[in-house]
Amino acid sequence: MKSAVTICLVPEARQGPFVFHDGLEAGCRAAAELGFDAVEVFPESAAGLPTEQLRGLLATHGLALAAVGTGAGWVKHGLSLCHADAAIRRRAWDFIGEIVDVAGAFGATAIIGSMQGRSDAAVSRAAALEHLAEALRELGGRAAAHGQVLLYEPLNRYETNLFNRQADAAEWLRSRGIRHVKLLCDLFHMNIEEADLAAALVACGDLVGHVHWADSDRRAVGLGHTDVAPVVAALESIGYRGFLSAEVFPLPTPQDAARQSLASFRHHIARLAP
Ligand code: LER
Ligand code: MN
Numbered sequence: 484m485k486s487a488v489t490i491c492l493v494p495e496a497r498q499g500p501f502v503f504h505d506g507l508e509a510g511c512r513a514a515a516e517l518g519f520d521a522v523e524v525f526p527e528s529a530a531g532l533p534t535e536q537l538r539g540l541l542a543t544h545g546l547a548l549a550a551v552g553t554g555a556g557w558v559k560h561g562l563s564l565c566h567a568d569a570a571i572r573r574r575a576w577d578f579i580g581e582i583v584d585v586a587g588a589f590g591a592t593a594i595i596g597s598m599q600g601r602s603d604a605a606v607s608r609a610a611a612l613e614h615l616a617e618a619l620r621e622l623g624g625r626a627a628a629h630g631q632v633l634l635y636e637p638l639n640r641y642e643t644n645l646f647n648r649q650a651d652a653a654e655w656l657r658s659r660g661i662r663h664v665k666l667l668c669d670l671f672h673m674n675i676e677e678a679d680l681a682a683a684l685v686a687c688g689d690l691v692g693h694v695h696w697a698d699s700d701r702r703a704v705g706l707g708h709t710d711v712a713p714v715v716a717a718l719e720s721i722g723y724r725g726f727l728s729a730e731v732f733p734l735p736t737p738q739d740a741a742r743q744s745l746a747s748f749r750h751h752i753a754r755l756a757p
Contacts, residue, residue: 484718486696486748487521487549487728488514488741492531495558500671500701500732501525502740507533507540513738515544517745523728525552527559529581534588541589549726550634550667550693551586553579554597563600564618565611565645575600576618580625587629592693594667595622596636601644611645616659623663634693636667639675647676650686657690665692669730674699674709681717688721696727696744703731703743704751715751727752 490510491501503510507524514522522541526532532551541548556562562575575598583593595618602611619635626633635656637646646652649668656664668684668691677683684691698707729744 484724484752485520485547485549485726486518486745487523487726488517488519488744489523489525489728489730490514491525493525493527493555493558496525496555499525500697500730502729502731502733502737502744504733504737507537511540511544511546513741515546517741519546519741519745521547521549521726521728523549523552523726523730525554526582527555528578529585531555532585534585537589548586548589548591549728550592550594551582552594552596553582554594557597557600563598564595565600565602565606565614567605572614572618576621579618579622583622583625583631583633584629587626587631590629590631592631592634593622593626594634594636594693595619596638596667597642599635599638599643599645608644612655615645616661619656619661619664623661627663632663632665632692634667635664636669637672637676638669639672642672647672649673649677649683653687653690666690667693667695669695669697670704670709670711670714671695671697671699671701671730680709681713684714684717684723685721691718691721691723691725693725694718694723694727695730696748697729697731701732702734703729703740704747705743706734711747711751
């Protein structure tokens with residue numbers, strides 16, 4: 484497993500659960516100085532990701548790009564894949580598709596989290612799941628053209644009513660035959676929704692594609708009350724080789740959150756212990 488830390492480039496998401504908020508250069512430098520393997524970036528849009536600068540920073544600092552978030556489409560433009568308005572759904576597809584392409588060029592995945600939307604009075608659950616399935620099929624295929632998968636992230640009940648539990652999402656992906664899509668298992672959301680985090684990960688098996696490495700209070704692992712030892716054992720048991728990416732609040736400071744995230748990663752991934 485590999486370590487990653489989040490860099491947010493969206494001013495509107497400054498209060499969000501991201502460690503670094505002061506630009507790509509400062510974020511990459513801090514990530515590398517601490518010893519992370521990779522960064523995960525939350526850009527304003529595909530066009531808002533300065534790809535040449537990012538390529539240079541990754542090379543200079545020996546970092547990989549773990550994943551790219553798409554949530555700015557929701558935060559800044561109110562786009563979502565299940566919106567009642569077909570034109571807005573189309574814009575959401577396009578917004579995500581462009582990020583899939585830019586991430587794919589770096590050998591990285593794109594994340595669908597808050598862009599999934601929710602069912603409501605205007606969109607029934609059945610209709611919302613049809614919209615989601617159609618989008619995941621299309622965008623998963625687009626990721627596959629880059630040799631990547633697309634990441635779908637079940638969120639807690641306060642953020643979506645589509646899928647809150649990992650195994651429900653896994654079963655749905657399998658039953659619909661949706662390929663090239665894996666799950667982003669965020670330990671913060673899972674702490675709210677799962678009876679047993681480790682069992683949920685085992686049930687998902689090879690559909691686990693990415694992990695947000697966060698404690699129960701969405702601070703760095705070790706600053707809340709989630710017991711991550713069984714989580715790591717479960718990930719090892721299913722042969723997970725991907726990223727544990729710190730998507731947490733920058734508390735008490737960004738540096739502290741990053742340092743604690745990496746320390747907890749090293750503590751629990753024994754072979755990487757210093
Ligand atoms: C995004 O990764 C996520 O976890 C959502 O809750 C948006 O904050
Ligand atoms: Mn997350």
